[in-house]
Amino acid sequence: MSENNLLSKNSAPHSEVEHIKLRTNYLRGSLEETLIDTITGSIPEDDNRLMKFHGSYMQDDRDLRNERQKQKLEPAYQFMLRVRAAGGVVTPDQWLMMDSVAQKYANGTIRLTTRQSFQLHGVIKWNLKKTIQEVNASLLSTLAACGDVNRNVMCNPNPHLSDVHGEVYEWACRISNHLDPQTRAYHEIWLDGEKIVDSQDGEQEPIYGKVYLPRKFKIGIAVPPSNDVDVFSQDLGFIAIVEDGKLKGFNVTVGGGMGMTHGDTLTYPQVAQVIGFVTPDQVVDLAEKTVTIQRDYGDRAVRKHARFKYTIDDRGIEWFVEELTARLGWKLEAARPYHFDDNGDRYGWVKGSNGKWHFTLFIQNGRVKDEDNYRLLTGLREIAKVHSGDFRLTANQNLVIGNISAQKKKKIEELIKEHGLTDGLHYSALRRSSMACVSLPTCGMAMAEAERYLPELMEKIEPMLDEAGLSEKEITIRMTGCPNGCARPMLAELAFIGKAPGKYNMYLGGGHAGNRLNKLYKENIGEAEILQSLKPIITQYAKERWDGEHFGDFVIRAGYVKEVRSGQEFHA
Numbered sequence: 001m002s003e004n005n006l007l008s009k010n011s012a013p014h015s016e017v018e019h020i021k022l023r024t025n026y027l028r029g030s031l032e033e034t035l036i037d038t039i040t041g042s043i044p045e046d047d048n049r050l051m052k053f054h055g056s057y058m059q060d061d062r063d064l065r066n067e068r069q070k071q072k073l074e075p076a077y078q079f080m081l082r083v084r085a086a087g088g089v090v091t092p093d094q095w096l097m098m099d100s101v102a103q104k105y106a107n108g109t110i111r112l113t114t115r116q117s118f119q120l121h122g123v124i125k126w127n128l129k130k131t132i133q134e135v136n137a138s139l140l141s142t143l144a145a146c147g148d149v150n151r152n153v154m155c156n157p158n159p160h161l162s163d164v165h166g167e168v169y170e171w172a173c174r175i176s177n178h179l180d181p182q183t184r185a186y187h188e189i190w191l192d193g194e195k196i197v198d199s200q201d202g203e204q205e206p207i208y209g210k211v212y213l214p215r216k217f218k219i220g221i222a223v224p225p226s227n228d229v230d231v232f233s234q235d236l237g238f239i240a241i242v243e244d245g246k247l248k249g250f251n252v253t254v255g256g257g258m259g260m261t262h263g264d265t266l267t268y269p270q271v272a273q274v275i276g277f278v279t280p281d282q283v284v285d286l287a288e289k290t291v292t293i294q295r296d297y298g299d300r301a302v303r304k305h306a307r308f309k310y311t312i313d314d315r316g317i318e319w320f321v322e323e324l325t326a327r328l329g330w331k332l333e334a335a336r337p338y339h340f341d342d343n344g345d346r347y348g349w350v351k352g353s354n355g356k357w358h359f360t361l362f363i364q365n366g367r368v369k370d371e372d373n374y375r376l377l378t379g380l381r382e383i384a385k386v387h388s389g390d391f392r393l394t395a396n397q398n399l400v401i402g403n404i405s406a407q408k409k410k411k412i413e414e415l416i417k418e419h420g421l422t423d424g425l426h427y428s429a430l431r432r433s434s435m436a437c438v439s440l441p442t443c444g445m446a447m448a449e450a451e452r453y454l455p456e457l458m459e460k461i462e463p464m465l466d467e468a469g470l471s472e473k474e475i476t477i478r479m480t481g482c483p484n485g486c487a488r489p490m491l492a493e494l495a496f497i498g499k500a501p502g503k504y505n506m507y508l509g510g511g512h513a514g515n516r517l518n519k520l521y522k523e524n525i526g527e528a529e530i531l532q533s534l535k536p537i538i539t540q541y542a543k544e545r546w547d548g549e550h551f552g553d554f555v556i557r558a559g560y561v562k563e564v565r566s567g568q569e570f571h572a
Contacts, residue, residue: 014300020046021148021211026183026204027053035189041077041125053149053212054186055082055142056128059121063441079128080442081106081120082145083135086176087155087169088116088393089402090140092384095391097138099381105131109377112366114435114487115152115218116393117145121442132190143186148213150179150291154220154229156240157392157400163353167247168221168240171280175219175287181208207288207295214298214306217291218257220395221250227340229395230514232256232271233488235308236290238283239274241336249279251335252286254320255312258485260570261304262499269490269517270309270567275321276332289327293320313568343491343514344433344474345396348423356389357404359416362424365436365451366397379419383412397435428462429474431455435488439481439498446481448498454479457496457527464535468542475551476512479504490517490570493552494534499524506530508537509561512550517570519561 023029029050034043043051048058060075068075083098090098098118102110107122123131132142145152155172158165183204187193205212220229221238231237237253256272278286297315299305312320325331347360363376370377380399384391389403404412415421424432437443439450458477465471478492489495489507491514496504503524510518522533537560545554556563564570 015303017049017303018211018214018300020049024050025185026210027181027185028183028189031189035125035129040074042074043125051079053144053147053181054190055084055132055145056080056123057146057444059442059444061122061441062444062446077125078121078442079123079125080438081123081128081131081135081142082113083118083120083140083142084145084152084176085117085140085393086153087172088152088157088395089169090391090393092387092389092391094138094140095384096381097134097140099377099384101131101134102377109367109369111438112363112368112393112397112399114366114395114397114437116154116395117152118393119438121438129190136191141186144181146216148215148217149181149208150176150213150217150219150287152176153179154218154234154395156221156223156226156228157394157402158223158226163245164223164240164242164247167280168223171238171283172221174284178284178288179207179219179291181205181212207291209295211300213291213295214300215303215308217294217308219287222340224338225341226346227343227514228345230343230488230491232515233258233269233485233491234272235294236287237272239338241277241338247280248336249277250283251277251338252332254290255309255317257307257309258488258490259307260483260485260490262483262505264304265571267304268567268570269485270313271491271515271517271565273312273317274335275317275324277334277336278332282330285328286324286332289324292327293323297323309567340513340515342474342512343396343476345394345398347398347425347432352403354403355406356402357406357409358392359401359404359412360394360423361399361401361421362427362432363398364431364455365434367451368399373420374422375419376421379415379421382419383415386411386415428458428465428471430462430465430471430477431458433474433476434458435478435492437480437486443481445484446498447500448481448502448504450479450481450487450498454496457530460527460531461534461538464531464538468538470538470542473551474512476510476514488514492518493550493555494518496530502526504530506533507561508552508555509563510552512552516552517564517567518552519564519570521561 034047057080060077064076105127106120111119153172153176155168218234219236220234222229222231223240233256238250241248253272258269260267294308298311392400392402436450436454439446476492477494478487478489479496480489481498492510495507506522507518508521
């Protein structure tokens with residue numbers, strides 16, 4: 001069979017990335033040889049694309065680029081390593097492992113991601129294998145944390161609905177495990193598993209096939225009334241339907257996605273559409289069949305157009321439901337009523353229905369590190385040593401110390417106080433509702449700062465809110481260094497997307513519950529114009545908002561931006 005026939009049902013010429021994937025022999029490529037090359041700290045571009053499937057991106061420290069260039073040195077190459085944990089739940093021993101590898105092999109910090117995963121930054125090529133082996137020994141994995149496959153399956157950690165969460169978490173794990181790549185390449189390359197000389201003639205990927213998906217695929221499960229996983233941003237989403245305290249099933253959403261390209265109106269973020277209801281025992285089958293539709297019909301010629309949202313928008317939701325029904329052999333039921341209040345986290349102590357305690361920490365932009373008066377990394381290490389419950393990474397880059405027994409609660413309270421850990425309630429509601437991507441100095445896609453700059457910008461916005469009496473009014477604010485959407489900025493009530501160093505596009509009007517896109521308000525502006533633009537809007541909001549009216553709703557009603565319910569209206 002020819003390469004093009006193997007790639008997909010589409011007849012257009014395929015991108016070089018598709019041919020690279022086909023040549024890799026189920027994700028093997030030349031990675032083993034590349035990793036032992038001592039001449040350079042980098043890897044060739046073909047292998048870099050392949051590395052994503054194994055959970056890593058090659059980066060370099062952009063703060064050092066100019067100086068190293070002057071010294072005629074190659075860039076300070078390093079790798080970001082992403083560790084998956086379905087639903088974001090890990091044991092204390094797994095937390096201690098992440099702490100350990102961060103100290104030994106990375107930059108000494110742990111980054112909690114917006115997909116409830118861990119990221120390590122600053123891992124050099126020679127330490128990649130040792131790091132992955134230690135991760136795997138703790139029963140976590142980096143496989144499929146990146147790449148053209150299903151990514152980490154998210155779910156709502158709702159500690160006050162822990163019985164339902166327990167069921168939802170189990171389904172998230174089942175979906176994740178079912179959609180894991182089956183290739184043995186990961187075990188061969190990183191874990192010294194038995195090598196298969198040539199796998200081209202053996203069926204290794206019953207779901208993905210030899211070339212995997214056209215682009216990444218994301219799945220999330222929300223438990224109303226919280227939409228903390230931003231279910232409408234997912235390629236495939238499930239909304240838990242709970243009646244009389246019991247999980248009855250899930251409404252299904254399809255076709256969400258955040259990424260776009262500045263200046264290219266053919267690319268846009270999209271919110272998913274609800275297509276029906278399924279019972280819990282049907283979700284794994286539905287997830288598999290949905291992935292195979294994207295495998296067969298996704299655009300393999302133009303990667304910017306390869307996400308599932310475009311597959312659906314190009315052909316229509318009716319086409320997708322018909323194709324899905326044919327593959328399933330059964331029909332979805334009608335969607336059931338649900339309601340979302342917000343997409344934020346609930347901070348501080350709460351007692352779950354199982355009698356255990358949970359404490360949600362505010363972790364600014366997900367960065368776990370020690371600072372002068374805030375020993376977050378050390379504090380969590382000491383807590384993990386005595387904790388017998390779990391840790392839950394939230395979709396808002398925060399952390400729940402979960403399932404604390406009554407006997408351990410006092411000791412953990414003492415450790416929280418001793419190390420200055422915080423629920424964040426002394427911060428403004430704006431700061432507690434904030435998210436930012438990593439951006440500079442490590443992300444190669446970054447056009448502007450995000451993680452390092454958003455706290456500084458909020459320090460200048462917060463006095464405006466104080467003056468207007470809005471310091472405790474929750475407003476979702478998100479910042480990214482580029483338009484790829486890693487912190488889901490297009491759903492925020494107030495968002496800044498990097499355009500150039502120190503310059504951002506400013507967006508307004510996202511839904512407070514993550515159910516509506518925002519709209520471009522001002523383009524390519526710096527800090528002075530950001531503050532100048534926000535001042536009158538905040539003042540008017542304070543004076544004229546209706547009772548209970550959210551900021552995103554107000555800016556639409558007041559005429560600052562138009563409402564955007566579909567990505568196809570995003571640039572209009």
